[in-house]
Amino acid sequence: MSTPAQNPNVRLGPLAAIGLVASREIGTRLRSKAYLVSTVVMLVLIIGSTVVLKLLSGSGADATVGVTGPAAALSAPLQASGKAIGESIDTTTVADEAAGRAKVSDGSIDALLIGDGKSLQVVVKKDLDAQLKNAFNVLAGQLELSQQITALGGDPAKVSADVAAAKVEVRPMEQPYDYNGQQLVLGIIAGVLIYISLMLNGQMVAQGVVEEKTSRVVELLLSTIRPWQLMAGKVLGIGTMGLIQMILIGGVGIVAGLATGVLTISLSAALGTVVWLIVWYLLGFFMYSIVFAALGALVSRQEDVGGAVTPALMFVIAGYIVGVSVLPTDPGNSFVEVLSLIPMFSPTLMPMRLAMGGVPVWEAALSVLLVVALIPGLIWFAGRVYNNAVMRTGAKVKLRDALKAA
Amino acid sequence: MADQLLEIDAVSKSYGATVALRDMTFNVRAGELFGFVGSNGAGKTTTMRIALGVLSSDSGQVRWNGEPITVETRRHIGYMPEERGLYPRMKVAEQLTYLARLHGMSKADAKRAVGVWTERLGVAARRDDEVQKLSLGNQQRVQLAAALVHNPRILVLDEPFSGLDPVAVDVMSQVLREKADDGVPVVFSSHQLDLVERLCDRVGIVRNGQMVTSGTVDELRAGGAVRLIVHAPQAPDGWADQLPGVTQRGRHGEKTELELAPGADDQAVLRAALDTGPVHEFAHRLPSLTELFRHVVTEETAA
Numbered sequence: 095m096s097t098p099a100q101n102p103n104v105r106l107g108p109l110a111a112i113g114l115v116a117s118r119e120i121g122t123r124l125r126s127k128a129y130l131v132s133t134v135v136m137l138v139l140i141i142g143s144t145v146v147l148k149l150l151s152g153s154g155a156d157a158t159v160g161v162t163g164p165a166a167a168l169s170a171p172l173q174a175s176g177k178a179i180g181e182s183i184d185t186t187t188v189a190d191e192a193a194g195r196a197k198v199s200d201g202s203i204d205a206l207l208i209g210d211g212k213s214l215q216v217v218v219k220k221d222l223d224a225q226l227k228n229a230f231n232v233l234a235g236q237l238e239l240s241q242q243i244t245a246l247g248g249d250p251a252k253v254s255a256d257v258a259a260a261k262v263e264v265r266p267m268e269q270p271y272d273y274n275g276q277q278l279v280l281g282i283i284a285g286v287l288i289y290i291s292l293m294l295n296g297q298m299v300a301q302g303v304v305e306e307k308t309s310r311v312v313e314l315l316l317s318t319i320r321p322w323q324l325m326a327g328k329v330l331g332i333g334t335m336g337l338i339q340m341i342l343i344g345g346v347g348i349v350a351g352l353a354t355g356v357l358t359i360s361l362s363a364a365l366g367t368v369v370w371l372i373v374w375y376l377l378g379f380f381m382y383s384i385v386f387a388a389l390g391a392l393v394s395r396q397e398d399v400g401g402a403v404t405p406a407l408m409f410v411i412a413g414y415i416v417g418v419s420v421l422p423t424d425p426g427n428s429f430v431e432v433l434s435l436i437p438m439f440s441p442t443l444m445p446m447r448l449a450m451g452g453v454p455v456w457e458a459a460l461s462v463l464l465v466v467a468l469i470p471g472l473i474w475f476a477g478r479v480y481n482n483a484v485m486r487t488g489a490k491v492k493l494r495d496a497l498k499a500a
Numbered sequence: 501m502a503d504q505l506l507e508i509d510a511v512s513k514s515y516g517a518t519v520a521l522r523d524m525t526f527n528v529r530a531g532e533l534f535g536f537v538g539s540n541g542a543g544k545t546t547t548m549r550i551a552l553g554v555l556s557s558d559s560g561q562v563r564w565n566g567e568p569i570t571v572e573t574r575r576h577i578g579y580m581p582e583e584r585g586l587y588p589r590m591k592v593a594e595q596l597t598y599l600a601r602l603h604g605m606s607k608a609d610a611k612r613a614v615g616v617w618t619e620r621l622g623v624a625a626r627r628d629d630e631v632q633k634l635s636l637g638n639q640q641r642v643q644l645a646a647a648l649v650h651n652p653r654i655l656v657l658d659e660p661f662s663g664l665d666p667v668a669v670d671v672m673s674q675v676l677r678e679k680a681d682d683g684v685p686v687v688f689s690s691h692q693l694d695l696v697e698r699l700c701d702r703v704g705i706v707r708n709g710q711m712v713t714s715g716t717v718d719e720l721r722a723g724g725a726v727r728l729i730v731h732a733p734q735a736p737d738g739w740a741d742q743l744p745g746v747t748q749r750g751r752h753g754e755k756t757e758l759e760l761a762p763g764a765d766d767q768a769v770l771r772a773a774l775d776t777g778p779v780h781e782f783a784h785r786l787p788s789l790t791e792l793f794r795h796v797v798t799e800e801t802a803a
Contacts, residue, residue, distance in 0.1 A: 106575065106602070106603070106604040111602065114598070114601055114602055118598055122589075122590075305587070305588075306587075309585050309586065309587060309588050310581065310583040310584060310585030311585035311586050311587050312585065313549075313554055313581040313583060313585055314579065314581060314585055314586075314599065314646065315602065316553075316554050317552040317553065317554050317574060317577065317579045317581075318574065318575055318599075318602045318603050319602060320571065485554060485555070487583070
């Protein structure tokens with residue numbers, strides 16, 4: 095009989111061991127209804143929300159107004175006044191009032207502007223949309239003003255040009271970033287996705303660790319592979335499945351958005367968002383899941399997992415809540431800017447800020463570097479806690495004891 | 501294969517002020533069934549865990565064939581932990597295949613071995629059931645399969661017989677015997693001393709983290725005090741009390757059980773018995789393992 099070390103039958107390198115553990119996790123996840131259901135639900139949500147956005151926004155302009163006769167001259171001023179109040183208005187010239195009325199009643203135009211071009215009369219089906227009414231009122235005011243100026247012997251065109259030119263001159267010390275409304279929405283969606291994914295998959299790691307501890311199978315496993323291999327395989331396996339979920343949801347969301355025309359940002363900006371989302375999911379997942387694995391090893395019952403991982407979870411939740419409550423209204427908030435550079439908060443805040451745009455390159459790079467630098471320390475911490483705690487069943491192992499015991 | 505030797509050499513382990521193992525020393529040779537007995541908390545499980553590398557020792561060494569045991573050589577051990585453990589929601593065959601592969605087997609070899617062992621241990625029909633759906637006894641069989649499936653060169657089994665029905669006990673005994681006959685050193689702990697006595701080539705008794713005595717069952721029994729069973733119906737109670745080195749250990753009906761101190765003369769006992777009347781039986785009796793064990797435990801409480 096050959097000596098065991100020479101027996102090729104039992105060679106199992108660390109990578110092979112990690113691979114085996116990871117593929118078991120992947121197999122388990124693939125067969126888990128929870129994983130499949132959560133993926134489908136998130137896909138439905140993301141496609142559903144693009145469809146809803148699409149229906150809400152309608153196509154092209156906010157309103158279409160038909161003009162006829164002398165009122166046709168008011169087309170340009172109407173569009174201008176609409177723009178001034180943030181409503182995009184299309185105008186279309188109709189042959190006569192009767193034709194226009196027909197179009198109003200079949201709904202192909204929102205309103206029909208008639209009259210002599212000096213006063214405004216609008217035909218609508220039932221009532222006038224509030225925004226559109228504002229636009230008409232602004233226009234009516236301008237018409238009246240022009241007539242008064244003419245009556246006083248002035249030149250209405252010159253007056254309105256001068257009035258338009260007179261405005262406060264802003265001298266910014268720093269070039270402000272012009273945030274795009276769609277990117278703000280994208281940022282929020284990115285934040286929600288990262289948050290849900292960290293919560294689901296991170297906790298999955300902790301639950302997996304406790305399952306092995308509760309069922310005591312861990313003793314059998316640790317008699318063949320090292321604790322770090324078991325931990326690495328678990329994190330890798332669950333992380334891969336989370337990544338697939340994230341790519342699927344992010345990709346489908348962007349494609350749905352671009353295809354329906356809800357998203358009008360450039361393809362490269364959209365892809366950039368997805369790529370950053372994936373980078374930050376990976377960084378955040380590895381950072382948190384190894385901590386979750388260690389904290390999970392401290393307890394022996396599934397009921398205690400929640401309590402054990404709460405301290406680490408607080409950072410995820412805090413980052414997320416600060417992000418979704420501050421960033422939509424104030425994307426350049428300097429408190430969030432600082433917070434997003436702190437590794438514990440980066441995974442939730444950075445992807446939101448990156449999707450919203452306007453993040454200096456050095457900040458994006460620094461936050462990645464800090465998290466990457468922190469991970470080896472966390473691995474050391476988690477490995478130590480895991481090694482010391484995973485075989486101690488019964489009462490919850492105190493974190494201090496787990497760190498102390500050699 | 502005479503050099504296939506598992507040595508536990510002066511292994512010590514303490515948890516704070518509690519000493520779990522104190523210079524635990526014994527060895528198991530190839531082809532030998534070694535029974536590891538001792539009361540609860542004596543250190544059997546701790547010893548096995550250290551041998552498997554699941555626990556680290558404070559000092560001492562575990563060697564195989566003269567070499568300190570390593571992660572690689574540990575993959576040759578078939579282990580059955582005292583705390584039984586399998587993934588409850590994993591199917592029997594998948595689980596065993598996974599464990600075999602963790603021990604370094606190829607996928608094909610692992611599948612073949614799973615087929616063989618589930619058949620052998622009578623759980624072949626349950627291969628595609630989740631472990632949690634099996635009865636406790638069948639879970640035990642799967643657990644044993646997990647210890648055997650990678651064709652181990654050493655077997656370390658912690659309480660393999662607990663919770664088994666008599667049929668399963670027979671199957672388990674047979675398998676262990678076969679493995680030993682194949683040249684595998686087999687160590688197992690058990691509280692079923694009659695079973696240990698019947699099955700094991702050698703036995704070690706532990707107390708307070710130390711090996712108190714070890715040897716073949718016959719050696720141990722011979723080392724114990726000699727007992728005599730005397731059937732003398734007319735002998736009064738305490739008839740042998742005056743004889744030097746003789747203590748009465750019990751009286752069962754008309755039979756008296758006597759313990760002879762080393763050097764005591766059994767012929768003097770026979771003469772004294774004949775003086776009381778007829779003697780129908782006069783027999784030497786070696787102590788059973790159970791009695792030896794009790795003796796050791798009594799010493800423990802006395803100490």
